[in-house]
Amino acid sequence: MEPSEFDPTSLMLVAELVGTAVFAASGASAAVGKRLDLFGVVVIGVLCALGGGALRDVLIDAKPLLLTDWRYPLVALVASLFVFWFHPALSRMRTTMLVLDAAGLALFTVVGTQKGLDFGFAVYAACIVGVLSGIGGGILRDVLSQEIPAVLREDFYAMAAAIGAVIVAVGARWESMIGHWTLALTAIAVIFVVRLVAIKYRWEAPKPKI
Structure with a gap:
């Protein structure tokens, strides 16, 4: 392969590793906010980064990347340690972290949905796998840091993931015409934009009146 040739597989790997780092930073930041020690920060950071993917792999009966590809846990570990040592500077980058978190949600949801389809799951089941892949790590983060999971408070977090998962699962029927990478991107x-617009305009589903 020529060095200048576009390799979408390598690009996706890099994107997944970046998403892993972002989710690890998100989990580690929550742990720092709870004043946990180094071990606690690393554990929550790594679980947040890899928890969704591990849940996805369990559902599709595959070996979790946590146990088969050293690059993912290493990236999560390094990102968590980075947050532990440099969290004062990162606390001033909330907007950037929200943008990166939206990107990670989008990427992991799409990858999870595609893997569900690859393993022969029905459309609805592949969507469930994809959504859980995107939000699973955040749920673990919030439960371990004793918070109500964001997915239960921020309606357009899981909903944004669900919209993207449906696009992938339904669009797969016409993938030969659309193109695999066009559909995925x-x-x-869509997930990325919906999530950011929801943050900007504070979109919420109806809540009970008290």
Whole structure:
């Protein structure tokens, strides 16, 4: 392969590792906010980064990447340690972290949905796998840091993931015409944009009146 040739597989790997680092930073930041020690920060950071993927792999009966590819836990570990040592500077980058978190949500949801389809799951089941892949790590983060999971408070977190998962699962029927990467990138873009617009305009589903 020529050095200048576009390799989408390598690009996706890099994107997944970046997403892993972002989710690890998110989990580690929550642990720092709870004043946990180094071990606690690293554990929550790594679980947040890899928890969704591990849940996905359990559902599709595959070996978790946590146990088969050293790059993912290493990236999560390094990102968690980075947050532990440099969290004062990172606390001033909340907007950037929200943007990166939206990107990670989009990427992991699409990858999870595609893997569900690859393993022969029905459309609805592949969507469930994809959504859990995107939000699973955040749920673990919030439960371990004794918070109500964000997915139960921020309606357009899971909903954004669900929209993208449906695009992938339904669009797969016409993948030969659309193109695999066009479909994946479209779904990623939709999740990303919906999540950021929801943050900007504070979109919420109806809540009970008290």
